[in-house]
Amino acid sequence: MRKKGRKGEKMGRAPCCNKGEVKKGAWTPEEDKLLVDYITKHGHGTWRSFPKLAGLRRCGKSCRLRWTNYLRPDIKRGAFTFEEEQTIFHLHSLHGNKWAAIASRLPGRTDNEIKNFWNSHLRKRIPKSSSTSKSADTKHAFLPPARHMAEVDNTAVEAEAPRLAMDPLLLSPAGLSDSNNILHEWSSCDGDAFQKHMNFDKVACESEIPTIGAMKFESESIVTVPHLAVSSTSESCDQGVIKEHIRVKEEAEEIVNASESQNSFEADNSSDITLDLLLDIPNDGEYLQYE
DNA sequence: AATTTCATCAACCGCCAGGGA
């Protein structure tokens, strides 16, 4: 939702500060000291007026960012721990790229830091689209072609919602008009499957890739079905993944069957198709031939 | 040793939501 410009003003956003007068780029130790000293003594007050008061030739926004991302005393620096990685994966599976929300659950870590860590480290462990999975390097190969929840952020869900709502296999009598509800429901399903597969991954593959749930929309609820997405470096691990995947599919079948018994509006032969859609399994079992 | 490529991360940019006038 864009807001209207000011009366009598050209459309377009007014700059937050005079670009000609403010300094940009890396902060110097002197600037850091000025910023910290002032905030320590007076607090930051209004960020817009902060630079002038603190004697800095910086944009207020830049000052805020420098403080919140780097100079704040409670910031924890250094490598992320395994537990933190797990937490990030978990929260990302729930919230998508809501870095601030994720950061709020990781004391001492900033949204910027988490975002960078995700983009430079964790994202690489997520499978690319199934069409490219076969040619992907085997070091970070995934079975089967699965869609990580990381890719199902708000935008994706919103983009998918109309299509899903029109999909006869997934059609819900209640409709899917509100993607926030989808996310909400999704979030409310937090946990067990994810944790289970995190543990599985850890034991079987020493991998930290979480799983996701595939969604099936029912009249008043969403059923989540666990999904495998495992980074693998060994054949034995792949075998384990396949077995686990089969087991998960069986579990999913039970869930789908149970739901279908309450939703007779669906086509009779839809369950298998729906299940495969839920699991993103190619019909020809192509992924099983994966090398 | 020089050059190129890659990875990381601090910082910037533009958009949005919330609140006050």
Added chain:
DNA sequence: CTCCCTGGCGGTTGATGAAAT
């Protein structure tokens, strides 16, 4: 109710150093 200001957020960029050639 509308407009405006501010803080906050997420995506992207660019500087820098490390690794590879």
